[in-house]
Amino acid sequence: MQITAAVAHASGGPLGIETLELDDPRPDEILVRLDATGLCHTDLAILDQVPLRWPAVLGHEGAGVVVRVGASVRALAPGDHVVLVAASCGDCASCRGGQPSYCLCYQSLNLGGGRRPDGSWTHRQHGRPAFGSFFGQSSFATYALATERNAVRVDADLPLQLMATLGCGVLTGAGAVLNTLRVRPASSVAVFGAGAVGLAAVMAARIAGCASITAVDTRPQRLRLAAELGADRTIDAGDTDAVAVLEKSGGVDYAVEAAGHVAVMQQAVAALAPGGEAALVGVTLGQSVRLDPTLLQSRGLTVRGTLAAGRGSPADLVGRLAGHWREGRLPIERLVTVFDFADIGTVVERARAGSVLKAVLRMPHLE
Incomplete structure (x- = not known):
């Protein structure tokens, strides 16, 4: 036909x-x-x-x-x-x-x-x-x-x-939170990247009952939307060190990287509290991510890839x-x-x- x-x-x-x-x-x-x-x-x-x-x-x-x-x-x-x-x-x-x-x-x-x-x-x-x-x-x-x-x-x-x-898109962002990380109620989550996938993760974190949801991006209009969709805190990474801000409060239990940038993936892992888990969502064709094994070991961190429904x-x-x-x-x-x-x-x-x-x-x- x-x-x-x-x-x-x-x-x-x-x-x-x-x-x-x-x-x-x-x-x-x-x-x-x-x-x-x-x-x-x-x-x-x-x-x-x-x-x-x-x-x-x-x-x-x-x-x-x-x-x-x-x-x-x-x-x-x-x-x-x-x-x-x-x-x-x-x-x-x-x-x-x-x-x-x-x-x-x-x-x-x-x-x-x-x-x-x-x-x-x-x-x-x-x-x-x-x-x-x-x-x-x-x-x-x-x-x-x-x-x-x-x-x-x-x-x-x-x-x-x-x-x-x-x-x-929405399936992947929500799947990272609900299926891959399986976040606990009353936990803390940081979402790096407030595009459609990241905002789906923000909404899913609210559905899951997370007590603290942080959205990180460099575009103020997207951060405003993230706040309207459930983020308790937003960080403009264009003028603020997001990892330093999150570490000051002890880090987060979970992090979702939805920006698709290697440097942001490293930041998402660095922002985790001891025992924390990160899900890497963003597409980085042909690129590699360097992670500090000492950081992973000393904090007991878990880094997961996630795709679609997870x-x-x-x-x-x-x-x-x-x-x-x-x-x-x-x-x-x-x-x-x-x-x-x-x-x-x-x-x-x-x-x-x-x-x-x-x-x-x-x-x-x-x-």
């Missing part, structure tokens, strides 16, 4: 709205008509830094309605509203253990060669293969192929333009977060600005410049 997609033809290049051909769903796949897709920092990092097979269709925060299902699909049916998350194999030890975010096939399924695991192509342009299947979806398009493993059914009355953010099921966490949104405890709408899909080129530039917090693209049939 023909679809409309935002297509990239070179690293760092613009995205153009073009027509592609999408393969029919295989027996284990579903066809989703997308209502919305979020724009995530990972999309920008891959577009700007990773050589792909061109043309390419990225996007991995899709939300929409199932229109067709393959013969072997049992958990979903046409008409179901779904949020698309990262792909997983379902067979490895991590998947069997209920942690598909750490699937042993994660890289090949989500960031591989732009095709299905069997090597077949999902997308073509003018009869030639195009890079697709990004995070098992390639959601910068009007339609996407996914599987029932990476499609989470949500209630039909939930706004898909907000629920799309649960596919990665140590738990994405489907379970999406459901929980949707429930928190209904209750008014997770006001995703405070983060989101909705744009028409046709404006994706301009939106990408605004996201690169940091002038939009969380962009969500509304598909043409809703414009």
